[in-house]
Amino acid sequence: QVQLQESGPGLVKPSETLSLTCTVSGGSISGYYWSWIRQPPGKGLEWIGDIYDSGYSKYNPSLKSRVTMSVDTSRSQFSLKMTSVTAADTAVYYCARYKWHSGGFDPWGQGTLVTVSA
Amino acid sequence: DIQMTQSPSSLSASVGDRVTITCQASQDIRNYLSWYQHKPGKAPKLLIHDASILEVGVPSRFSGSGSGTDFTFTISALQPEDIATYYCQQYTDLHTFGQGTKLEIK
Numbered sequence: 001q002v003q004l005q006e007s008g009p010g011l012v013k014p015s016e017t018l019s020l021t022c023t024v025s026g027g028s029i030s031g032y033y034w035s036w037i038r039q040p041p042g043k044g045l046e047w048i049g050d051i052y053d054s055g056y057s058k059y060n061p062s063l064k065s066r067v068t069m070s071v072d073t074s075r076s077q078f079s080l081k082m083t084s085v086t087a088a089d090t091a092v093y094y095c096a097r098y099k100w101h102s103g104g105f106d107p108w109g110q111g112t113l114v115t116v117s118a
Numbered sequence: 119d120i121q122m123t124q125s126p127s128s129l130s131a132s133v134g135d136r137v138t139i140t141c142q143a144s145q146d147i148r149n150y151l152s153w154y155q156h157k158p159g160k161a162p163k164l165l166i167h168d169a170s171i172l173e174v175g176v177p178s179r180f181s182g183s184g185s186g187t188d189f190t191f192t193i194s195a196l197q198p199e200d201i202a203t204y205y206c207q208q209y210t211d212l213h214t215f216g217q218g219t220k221l222e223i224k
Binding site (some may be wrong): 036044045046047050058060061094098099102103104105106107108109110111 | 119150151152154156160161162163164166167168171173205207209212213214215216218219
């Protein structure tokens with residue numbers, strides 16, 4: 001079955017750029033939207049953005065000015081870059097597959113904690 | 119932007135109880151709503167899509183209903199392993215999650 005794994009630095013300095021990659025295994029990256037979702041400590045889930053295998057992307061309006069997603073179908077990977085981070089961006093970051101034909105995010109990666117601190 | 123208002127924010131119930139969580143959308147989202155179960159340290163798990171369709175392998179004690187702006191998620195008989203935080207999520211216009219309902223055993 002499809003599995004997702006996040007990777008990237010666990011610590012980012014304020015004002016710098018957060019970069020994460022999600023590797024998809026056990027299935028094709030084609031034909032689906034691929035998403036990033038985060039959960040700040042003690043808070044709920046927040047959708048960050050989706051990207052299709054063609055590179056078409058959609059972002060949360062509240063984060064759009066700072067977020068860029070990209071996809072590398074040859075490596076079965078998609079990535080997130082978030083610029084000018086602050087402590088408010090400290091969160092567990094999940095990658096997930098969005099099932100556009102039926103709705104819902106499934107499966108999800110295990111999540112990776114990114115802390116923004118000097 | 120579509121806002122999702124989920125209630126209650128926390129809930130304490132006994133094993134075997136019927137548990138109900140509601141989710142209200144700020145505008146008509148038809149039936150484009152999913153429900154998730156999230157346990158600490160684990161990835162969220164998709165339980166229901168299109169408001170009422172159970173994912174494969176999800177126990178039948180879980181159910182969902184509603185359309186338009188008002189939705190309900192029900193556990194017919196609470197089990198100890200159901201302790202988690204539950205989220206609704208709309209996908210008619212981008213994606214928005216509800217604030218979550220933390221379910222505890224009484």
